[in-house]
Amino acid sequence: MHIKISPSALLLAIAVLFTSCGTPKKPKTAAKKPVVTTKPVTPKVPEPKVEVLKLNLPEVNREFRAAWVATVANINWPSRNNLSTEQQKVEALKILDLLKNANFNAVIFQARPSADAMYNSTIEPWSYFLTGEIGKAPTPYYDPLEFWILEAHKRGMELHVWLNPYRAHHTTGGAITSESLVKKMPEQIIKLKNGMHWMDPSDEKTQDHVSKVINDLVKRYDIDAVHIDDYFYPYREYNGGKDFPDNRTWNMYQKTGGNLSKADWRRANVNKFIKRIHDEIKAEKSYVQFGISPFGIWKPGFPEGIKGSSQYDELYADAKLWLNEGWLDYFSPQLYWKNDGPQSFPALLKWWESENSQKRHLYPGINTVGLNGVSDRPAEIVSQINTTRSVLKDAAGTIHYSVDGLSKTPAMLSAVSQAYKTPALVPLTPWIKTEPLEKPLLYIEKSGTSAVAKWNSKDFTEVFQWILYAKYGDVWETQIIEKSRISETLPLIKNGKKLNTVAVKSVDRLGNESAYDGKIIK
Structure with missing residues (x-):
């Protein structure tokens, strides 16, 4: 191929070549020009103004409204332990829809009734109350806890996982098989006089096991809270009025130089467990709340005039300490009594509020099922809801025991629905720090x-x-x-x-x- 080059282009190329090969000449000194220190001014174009719409929006109503759904002994769900998967789901949706329609915003679901699982676990067996056989999965397979979480969240309701930390086998839990924790942890589990089996709360292996169960739930499931109830050391009547038989661990403690009294030693172990669970939950997912619903009376005489059992002396649960220390996000003492009498609902609620120095949520448990000594139970429950609003103001809330009190008593459901007529968000939890949401x-x-x-x-x-x-x-x-x-x-x-x-x-x-x-x- 021949390329034609113009004479002017050829001359230019030669000049460039000659210049690059020769010795560069020193340039002549030219007269200095004044240095311009200011840039030419360009007219500014005004930026378009973004109009910010300023609105005085009303504050939204806030109140915690929850119900316990008990699975132990098939109290609430499933209604029997031989239902099909589809029948279980239908019952669950009926409960959730009932609560949603009554403007509840949380459900407390018992996922671990007695060292067993209403969910897929490699740590503990499938529950007898789910399928009628310890260790037997639902057929066709599904994960009930996952289902409850998904459906509760669809309805804008929180799902709190409720578990009993120390109960190992319930009297209604069928035959004890090789799948049961009673067989797998025989040294840590004690049979009581009433036929129940109980884990020794002061055994470190018990504490480690329950910790493992809770951490597994927090890691694998999209839960909003972990909730434990009033069963720490068992009620004395469970063992025929006799003391809890924990001599093995007590003797070990004494041999290692322990000098606490037996009662203080028991309480110290429960205290250690409560703080440990709180800290472990927060380390894994800081937004997952930790709630406890202890027996409603700390000690008789607190406040003055209160009579009844002592959780401090009988269950070895120093729930006042946990509240004082803030080892929880919400506290739900079981105030299952009427407004007047030796266990006064308002007197106990006000006393617990006076102990709430860390300003955690205080959501009393109220007895929607079997409140004794009143002629009009729905009116009494509504009165207790209004009392919590009066005492707790913007941080009000209640948990109803149990959902059967609503689903099986139309008058109660109607009265509570009227009390909860306006939907509500849950109260704010300012001690849990989160990243603010983007503006929608x-x-x-x-x-x-x-x-x-x-x-x-x-x-x-x-x-x-x-x-x-x-x-x-x-x-x-x-x-x-x-x-x-x-x-x-x-x-x-x-x-x-x-x-x-x-x-x-x-x-x-x-x-x-x-x-x-x-x-x-x-």
Whole structure:
């Protein structure tokens, strides 16, 4: 191929070559030019102003509303231990829908009734109360705890895993087989006079085992809290009125130079366990709460005039210490008594509140099933709900024992539903630090006589619920909406008032609200 080069291009190439090969000449000194120290001024273009819509949104109602769902002895769920998987699911959904429709926002699900599992565990066997046989999985297979968590969260409700730390076998739990922990941990488990089997709370192997179970639950499941009840050392009547037979570990303690009294030694071991579980939960997932529902009386005479059993002296549970130290996120003393009498509900609630120096959540347990000594139980339960609101103000809450008190008594369900008429977020938990949620993005489309509000968030995975605000005239209407719903159709005219403003916030699993996005409807 021949390339034609113009004469001017050829001359230029030769000049460049000659210059690069020769000795460079020293440039002549030229007159210095003045140094320009200022850049030429360019006119500024004003940035577009982003109008921030300032709204005075109403505060959303807050109150903890929960019910215990007991699985031991098939008290609440499943109703029998021979139901099919589908029948179990139908019963579970019926309970969750009942609570959702009554504006409850949490369920306390008993996932470990007695050293067994209502979930897939490699540490403890499948529960007899689930399938009628210790160690037998549901057929067709599913994981009940996973199912309860998923369905509770779909409904905007928290799922708290409830377990008994030390009960190893219940009298209604069928034959003890090789799958049972009674056979696998014989040295740590003691048979009581009433036929129950109990783990020795002061045995380190017991503490390590229960710790392993709880850590496994926290790691593998998307739970909102771990909840333990009032069964520490067993009630004395479980052993025919006789002392708990823990001489083996007591003698070992004494041989190693221990100098506490037996009662103090027992309490010290339970105390150590409570603090350990709290710290381990927080180390794994700081947002998972730890709740305890101890027997409602610390000691007779506290407060003055209170009579009854002593958790401190009989169960070796110093629950007042746990509350004083803040080794929990919420505290639910079982105040299963009426408003007046030797175990006064308001007197006990006020006393526990006076002990709440760390300002943790105080959600009393109330006896929705069998409150004795009252002629109108629904009215008494509503009165107790109102008492908690009066005493605890914005941090109010109650846990109902149990869901059967609602599902099997229409008058009770109606009364409680009326007390919980307005939906509520859970109270804030400021001592648990979290990253603030992003402000959601709101879009409005007008269509005929309606406006369709649509929203979403960049951190959707961290969202638990939404709050939707709609203003008609001068009145705000508020909805608490489950996570899966990201749109709502709003009428442009309601009760003769025009829709003029819409706003939305996201809410995380601890009830923390994001900033809002708002739109004016024109």
